[in-house]
Amino acid sequence: xxxxxxxxxxxxxxxxxxxxxxxxxxxxxxxxxxxxxxxxxxxxxxxxxxxxxxxxxxxxxxxxxxxxxxxxxxxxxxxxxxxxxxxxxxxxxxxxxxxxxxxxxxxxxxxxxxxxxxxxxxxxxxxxxxxxxxxxxxxxxxxxxxxxxxxxxxxxxxxxxxxxxxxxxxxxxxxxxxxxxxxxxxxxxxxxxxxxxxxxxxxxxxxxxxxxxxxxxxxxxxxxxxxxxxxxxxxxxxxxxxxxxxxxxxxxxxxxxxxxxxxxxxxxxxxxxxxxxxxxxxxxxxxxxxxxxxxxxxxxxxxxxxxxxxxxxxxxxxxxx
Amino acid sequence: xxxxxxxxxxxxxxxxxxxxxxxxxxxxxxxxxxxxxxxxxxxxxxxxxxxxxxxxxxxxxxxxxxxxxxxxxxxxxxxxxxxxxxxxxxxxxxxxxxxxxxxxxxxxxxxxxxxxxxxxxxxxxxxxxxxxxxxxxxxxxxxxxxxxxxxxxxxxxxxxxxxxxxxxxxxxxxxxxxxxxxxxxxxxxxxxxxxxxxxxxxxxxxxxxxxxxxxxxxxxxxxxxxxxxxxxxxxxxxxxxxxxxxxxxxxxxxxxxxxxxxxxxxxxxxxxxxxxxxxxxxxxxxxxxxxxxxxxxxxxxxxxxxxxxxxxxxxxxxxxxxxxx
Numbered sequence: 337x338x339x340x341x342x343x344x345x346x347x348x349x350x351x352x353x354x355x356x357x358x359x360x361x362x363x364x365x366x367x368x369x370x371x372x373x374x375x376x377x378x379x380x381x382x383x384x385x386x387x388x389x390x391x392x393x394x395x396x397x398x399x400x401x402x403x404x405x406x407x408x409x410x411x412x413x414x415x416x417x418x419x420x421x422x423x424x425x426x427x428x429x430x431x432x433x434x435x436x437x438x439x440x441x442x443x444x445x446x447x448x449x450x451x452x453x454x455x456x457x458x459x460x461x462x463x464x465x466x467x468x469x470x471x472x473x474x475x476x477x478x479x480x481x482x483x484x485x486x487x488x489x490x491x492x493x494x495x496x497x498x499x500x501x502x503x504x505x506x507x508x509x510x511x512x513x514x515x516x517x518x519x520x521x522x523x524x525x526x527x528x529x530x531x532x533x534x535x536x537x538x539x540x541x542x543x544x545x546x547x548x549x550x551x552x553x554x555x556x557x558x559x560x561x562x563x564x565x566x567x568x569x570x571x572x573x574x575x576x577x578x579x580x581x582x583x584x585x586x587x588x589x590x591x592x593x594x595x596x597x598x599x600x601x602x603x604x605x606x607x608x609x610x611x612x613x614x615x616x617x618x619x620x621x622x623x624x625x626x627x628x629x630x631x632x633x634x635x636x637x638x639x640x641x642x643x644x645x646x647x648x649x650x651x652x653x654x655x656x657x
Numbered sequence: 658x659x660x661x662x663x664x665x666x667x668x669x670x671x672x673x674x675x676x677x678x679x680x681x682x683x684x685x686x687x688x689x690x691x692x693x694x695x696x697x698x699x700x701x702x703x704x705x706x707x708x709x710x711x712x713x714x715x716x717x718x719x720x721x722x723x724x725x726x727x728x729x730x731x732x733x734x735x736x737x738x739x740x741x742x743x744x745x746x747x748x749x750x751x752x753x754x755x756x757x758x759x760x761x762x763x764x765x766x767x768x769x770x771x772x773x774x775x776x777x778x779x780x781x782x783x784x785x786x787x788x789x790x791x792x793x794x795x796x797x798x799x800x801x802x803x804x805x806x807x808x809x810x811x812x813x814x815x816x817x818x819x820x821x822x823x824x825x826x827x828x829x830x831x832x833x834x835x836x837x838x839x840x841x842x843x844x845x846x847x848x849x850x851x852x853x854x855x856x857x858x859x860x861x862x863x864x865x866x867x868x869x870x871x872x873x874x875x876x877x878x879x880x881x882x883x884x885x886x887x888x889x890x891x892x893x894x895x896x897x898x899x900x901x902x903x904x905x906x907x908x909x910x911x912x913x914x915x916x917x918x919x920x921x922x923x924x925x926x927x928x929x930x931x932x933x934x935x936x937x938x939x940x941x942x943x944x945x946x947x948x949x950x951x952x953x954x955x956x957x958x959x960x961x962x963x964x965x966x967x968x969x970x971x972x973x974x975x976x977x978x979x980x981x982x
Contacts, residue, residue: 395729428760428761428762428764429762429763430762431759431760431761431762432760432761432762436760436761438760438761438762438764438765439764440761440764440765445728445765446757446760446761447760447761448753450748450752450753453721453748453749453752453753455721456717456718456719456720456721456722456724456725456749457721457724457725457728457749457753458725459718459721459722459725460721460722460723460724460725460726460727460728460729460733461725461726461728461729462725462729463722463725463726463729463731464725464726464727464728464729464730464731465729467681467707467708467726467731468679468729468730468731474725486715486717486718487717487718487721487748490713490715490717490718490719490721491718491721491722493713493715493718494712494713494715494718494719494722497713498710650763651758651759651762651763652758652759652797652798653758653798653800653822654758654763654766654821654822655821
């Protein structure tokens with residue numbers, strides 16, 4: 337990696353995610369955000385490295401741990417924060433909350449809080465693209481826990497059978513909520529799972545943003561040139577609890593501490609400094625800009641307004657009965 | 658032009674596919690096999706395997722793909738073999754299709770049409786015969802249809818395909834061989850119930866496979882001097898309260914017929930709406946004729962005994978007048 341512009345962009349994206357998520361936790365404790373809140377801290381390299389490889393014409397389908405994907409897909413942080421505050425200025429009008437961020441203009445299809453349910457949806461979007469002869473990719477993010485769901489197996493099977501342009505992005509953070517991978521999966525080799533459906537697959541160090549970027553580029557290139565699906569495993573780790581309600585009884589603090597030594601942001605910062613791609617001053621400038629963005633997002637969310645209950649039942653159907 | 662209910666569904670799909678290249682049909686054995694109930698017979702030859710898509714036995718997956726394809730700009734018709742099997746796809750229908758528009762604040766609509774066979778009467782026992790229309794009719798965000806005539810089998814499907822939101826269509830297995838001679842098949846309304854027979858003495862409300870039974874009962878009752886309104890609900894969500902209440906205010910007596918189990922049924926919902934909207938108009942308690950609270954048995958005599966039949970409807974209507982049964 338020698339590209340200074342890319343390095344700066346990747347580091348900026350990861351810091352934007354980290355600082356936004358930290359602010360979300362703070363706002364949760366302050367009672368401003370309610371419901372379930374699933375943070376992406378520790379996994380930043382995956383979203384930062386992979387999402388920028390996609391084009392604006394491509395679709396992104398994510399899970400309930402999707403703040404990062406929404407942000408990097410281009411939804412303003414202000415709109416994301418307002419959504420979590422339940423304000424009508426939010427990207428889902430306050431109807432969705434943390435788990436249901438959406439943006440039609442950016443082809444961001446949520447925000448799906450049923451594990452693996454986004455996968456048939458992504459395959460369907462790809463089915464439409466193939467049918468209508470549009471050269472686009474549908475990228476679906478999900479955790480390794482989703483690979484135990486029927487929807488995973490059914491989607492992988494049909495995507496390969498029908499050669500659908502779906503990019504399956506598995507964020508393997510080693511825990512399905514509190515159940516570790518060896519306690520949830522008989523086959524922990526996820527590449528073997530993909531290959532059992534003859535879906536081409538590759539694995540990458542999900543704590544290394546360059547590795548995430550490169551494997552995504554390989555996957556996107558494969559789909560654009562060969563057609564058919566591709567499966568990527570990003571081996572990553574969640575530093576914080578599953579959600580704000582999680583007391584983390586299922587894993588050792590030592591294990592978390594060990595993974596934190598591989599913090600993707602720290603590791604990449606060190607590397608950029610060592611390679612003289614960025615200076616300490618550059619990093620400080622990024623942090624400063626991000627702090628301003630986060631502050632603006634909170635201000636925007638605070639200033640946002642609550643929808644009148646008079647319109648409670650709108651948007652259930654296109655034409656209300 | 659003599660045609661069957663099966664033929665009408667076939668023609669609705671085929672005409673829609675000819676009119677709009679975005680229409681595709683997905684489902685188990687819809688292609689080479691010609692459809693479990695032979696609805697899509699011959700379509701593979703005309704439209705090809707890209708548009709008449711045989712799927713693996715993966716109800717959750719292919720219903721989800723239909724939903725995604727609708728989001729992506731197609732007009733998919735997804736065929737599910739029976740309502741019992743649709744339970745495997747319930748997550749995608751309820752948690753995704755029905756909820757997406759609302760949780761995205763109106764940014765995404767899902768114009769998918771999901772068709773499935775429903776109901777008993779063919780000795781298919783407890784995993785192929787149930788009537789679970791009320792499960793779907795419970796859910797905001799979807800329109801639920803139950804065509805009971807040849808004209809509606811064609812017309813409601815054509816209109817469903819112009820609807821911007823998800824539509825679930827129930828085709829009763831006992832109706833596929835129903836034959837009629839309509840002048841022409843055209844798109845029909847998908848918001849109203851209709852009166853299939855007029856009479857001022859009592860109202861019989863039915864849908865789907867129970868409509869012919871209700872009409873038979875009304876015929877028999879008329880011979881005995883009781884003239885009935887027979888309402889074909891057609892649309893199970895949203896329910897057409899206006900047509901129901903207008904009839905009840907005129908007849909003052911009601912029997913609700915429902916092939917589902919009585920507990921938590923649409924018959925219960927309809928009874929409740931009548932009580933809310935026309936309680937003081939009633940001259941007798943509302944009666945219900947529903948399926949017995951048992952998984953549908955295989956043996957013919959037991960299956961018949963479990964289901965609403967016209968003689969039970971006749972008895973229920975007579976009961977409204979205090980007659981001994």
